[in-house]
Amino acid sequence: MLPRTPAGTAPRQHLPRRACLHGPRLGATVERVTSAEPKQFGEAVAAMNAARVRPEIELGPIRPPQRLAPYSYALGAEVRRPEPEVVPERSEGDAFGRLILLHDPDGADAWDGTMRLVAFIQADLDASEAVDPLLPEVAWSWLVDALESRAGQATALGGTVTATTSVRYGDISGPPRAHQLELRASWTATSLDLGAHVQAFCEVLEHAAGLPPAGVTDLSSRSRA
Numbered sequence: 001m002l003p004r005t006p007a008g009t010a011p012r013q014h015l016p017r018r019a020c021l022h023g024p025r026l027g028a029t030v031e032r033v034t035s036a037e038p039k040q041f042g043e044a045v046a047a048m049n050a051a052r053v054r055p056e057i058e059l060g061p062i063r064p065p066q067r068l069a070p071y072s073y074a075l076g077a078e079v080r081r082p083e084p085e086v087v088p089e090r091s092e093g094d095a096f097g098r099l100i101l102l103h104d105p106d107g108a109d110a111w112d113g114t115m116r117l118v119a120f121i122q123a124d125l126d127a128s129e130a131v132d133p134l135l136p137e138v139a140w141s142w143l144v145d146a147l148e149s150r151a152g153q154a155t156a157l158g159g160t161v162t163a164t165t166s167v168r169y170g171d172i173s174g175p176p177r178a179h180q181l182e183l184r185a186s187w188t189a190t191s192l193d194l195g196a197h198v199q200a201f202c203e204v205l206e207h208a209a210g211l212p213p214a215g216v217t218d219l220s221s222r223s224r225a
Helices: 027-031 038-048 135-151 195-209
Strands: 056-060 072-081 094-110 113-125 154-167 179-189
Touching: 038 072, 038 094, 038 113, 038 195, 056 195, 072 195, 094 195, 113 154, 113 195, 135 154, 135 179, 135 195, 179 195
Parallel strands: none
Antiparallel strands: 056 072, 072 094, 094 113, 113 179, 154 179
């Protein structure tokens, strides 16, 4: 498993390209919490926006889902790799995700609290990784370890890890076979310091993308530990 990554840079206002596919950007107004919204929700959103992550990850607000909770907020994230001087025949792939905050001042029995976080991460895999029977367990351990080390306590944690293979036929562009990892999870925060939860989420994204530890130059092919 990759070492824990220290804080790096603050979230950029530029919306990640892939995250935009799952929620249009709202611009500067997305970060504004109105007086009609609970103070706790405003503090939680401010903490999410103040989270500092490594520079390879672009982080920005996207439109949150509606009707899931009285109040909601969402961040989209994408791993950005340096542009190569020569475009390779086969790309190393990419990874992106979104982290949604749901807030119900009255709480919910299933949540065991009032602040629920919902995460989605998708990353490209190579063929050998896609068939590894331990991949789901390893990927889930990334999330558990990241939450424990960065966010402290989190309750009612649950989710799924899925490895998929797509095969293209006929006149369609793209590689003949594509392999992807998807992680879907939700948990309840026990404090308003949601910046730590954003950092934990981005740490899992780093692992899924196969990024080397911060400050280390990757001279080999992508790998996950």
